[in-house]
Amino acid sequence: MQKFLAPIQHARGISLIAAATTLFLTVFLTGCDKPASTPGAATGPIKVGEFASMTGSEATFGQSSHEGTLLAVDHLNAAGGVLGRKMELLMEDDQSQAGQPATVVRKLIARDGVVAVLGEVASSRSLEAAPICQQSQIPMISPSSTNPKVTAVGDYIFRVCFIDPFQGTVMANFARHTLHLKKVAVLTDVKSDYSLGLAKFFKEGFIADGGAIVAEQNYSSGDKDFSAQLTALKAVNPDGIFVPGYYTEVGLIALQARQLGLNVPLLGGDGWESSSLIPIGGVSLEGSYFSTHYSPEDTSAAVQDFVKAFRAKYNETPNAMAALGYDSAMILADAMKRAGTTDGAKVRDALAATKDFQGVTGKITMDADRNASKPAVILAIRDGQFKYVETVSP
């Protein structure tokens, strides 16, 4: 029976190969075709690409950021669009996985012919997409990647948030001068560019302020057991622990630290800002602090209008990722209006010239390295809520 079937299977194999070849050629040819034809077409919607971690370990980052970006596009289109055209947002999910951003951003540029790219939150994933945008001369704006290396990729890469040297120093000053900590331990995620960068700048800042880094331990994103590292940290009796990681691991770290009787405050950066942090960490996170980009408790009109509109659309309070997602789309539209075109090089020049743009997360001015210089906010975790503590200007 098997022998009789063999030739048929073989024939099917050949037709499969043929089909695959056809598919490949179609993708390849149209892929080469599209970008060449788009600049001429000045009618129809302006296509803007977005890549975000809608699923996976940093899913709340991508979801919040996307909700903010989508709200901005709604507002822009309700006000008549950009350059008399509607803005269309094409979003791709990168599943929080390394390797995916490169794939989806290539697709957005080559297949969909987007004129600009917005994304990502995690620095490692922005770093993957940035060289592709740079090479294709498509302006890319990262809403909230704080690692300095991201915009260093090239002159088409921008961001609307502050960078880690600033964030690390702010947290170091806060730990040293406001909390009066002397000996701090650092627990870094060695798989994340964001975590490595932030840990480095915190350590430099804290030592410069006269504090001591008494121990350093590492983990890898995806780990569930941190008891070995935490036990080693406990042995040196730190006054506080700096954990510049993402929320999924931070929640478990807090939980296990308290179980081991390590009851010192935990400190972190904007990677903590997620609605999933408290459900996992629970009461273990009480009395911890982290730095971020904005607080919905800010009474300024820009923030309150945004919070109101966001609540009306999504029925939840926007966090910093949502606010930065909103700002990233708004600043892109502003640059396109000033450039009077969607041409990559001209939009890049307009973006680089951005000065005192009033965003939700503060006044944004692009510096020579295409980074936004703006204030940071410190939040405390009290009674299971993020509470505003102070704003630190650069």
Added chain:
Amino acid sequence: MTELLQQLINGLALGSILALIALGYTMVYGILRFINFAHGDLFMLGAFAGFYISPAVAAVLPGPSLGSGLVVLGLAMLICAVLGVVIERVAYRPLRRRPKLTVLITAIGISLFLENTGQLVFGATPKKFPEIIPVYPVLKFGGLSITSSQLIVLGVTLLLLVALRHIVLKTRMGMAMRALAFNPEAAALMGINTDWIVSFTFGLGSALAAAAGILFAIVYPSIDPLMGILPGLKAFVAAVLGGIGNLPGAALGGILIGVTETLVAGYLSSTYRDAIAFGILIVILLVKPSGLLGKKEIEKV
């Protein structure tokens, strides 16, 4: 000294979970001579079963208590046992008379199928596992700490190890299982319903995976559809280390890996924890290819 003791406790806690997963691996292998690579995914399904049934259990038996925890554990084990039987029926049974490699590759296929279906159905976002038993530090003297959840994991592992040994060595069902392991054709000729025994073995193995999944989720309350991959791999290594097919060997292997990993992470660097744990496996297998407690098998020609 306190630090070292605490690290040993941490290692024991981590190791006993690996041991629990390894028990299921090794039992299925011992009876059927087949490595069920989907075991880590049944472990994940067990945790998700617990996640979805615990609100219903909490409605009847309110509050985190040992009783409600055990009910959730039992129900999740039952659900996964049924799933295990179904998987065997659909995916493995039609291949019973095919080469071993075919079944092995099918098992990897099932594993990928469960992981990706899980991402589709449950979502890829990590979920908070509800507190189904009260977790609090039990022991606290001289800076040492053990939590109630760690003690329960250790207790359940030992209990299941003893229960499994009893089932395999002392019951009629166990005798049939051993007969099947020894020679399937002869067992069938002796009137043993081999299909039934294979189904039972898979059901039991899957229930063990579910138990491990629930206990893992109690200690590390963040669950996602890919949570089974790494613990599954490590438990497989533990089973091989202890001598695959040998129940106490799996427990010993799990605890050895857990303690080694914890000591490496605590005193050297967490970057090398897996590398060193797996390196030890290679060394032991070079010296003793059948594993620590494994018996040397004589190949019949």
